[in-house]
Amino acid sequence: MADNTMNAKVSWHEDMTFVATSGSGHQVIMDGDSPGKAPSPMEMVLMSAGSCASVDVVSILQKARQDFSECYCELSGKRADSTPKVFTDIHIEFVVVGKNVSESHVERAVKLSADKYCSVAKMLEASVNITHSYRIEEA
Structure with a gap:
């Protein structure tokens, strides 16, 4: 039976900026400020x-x-x-x-x-x- 679980980690960087890391190792930066330094x-x-x-x-x-x-x-x-x-x-x-x-x-x-x-x-x-x-x- 296939495992359908996905994992990710989101780490606070600075201000309202976070780095999200997928289970496959890819990273995306997100920003909670509007406008921020990255997508919200x-x-x-x-x-x-x-x-x-x-x-x-x-x-x-x-x-x-x-x-x-x-x-x-x-x-x-x-x-x-x-x-x-x-x-x-x-x-x-x-x-x-x-x-x-x-x-x-x-x-x-x-x-x-x-x-x-x-x-x-x-x-x-x-x-x-x-x-x-x-x-x-x-x-």
Whole structure:
């Protein structure tokens, strides 16, 4: 049986700056000050949702043999007015740049990521309204 446990360590550095070390040994700096010297923990959540979804979209488009040179997503997150200032809404817009990229393949990739594969978004969607859109730009 596979062990599905993940580990991490977060260490205070200075001021409100922390160094997070993943179980695989990668480090990320975060800052609780606004504006700080690094992304805030909530910015990291937003970026994690975009990264997770992007992995899915790129993988699906590659398997569909789409000719694209860029894929990125732009995210906007609306937060509650009072503490805790959780995300209430997140919108993820994917931009795929390539040659003759099929709209149906992009639409399918975004839908599969949203409905089935993106574990970060699936975890957040219990309490956050997550919406998606996409656009295709010719290279």
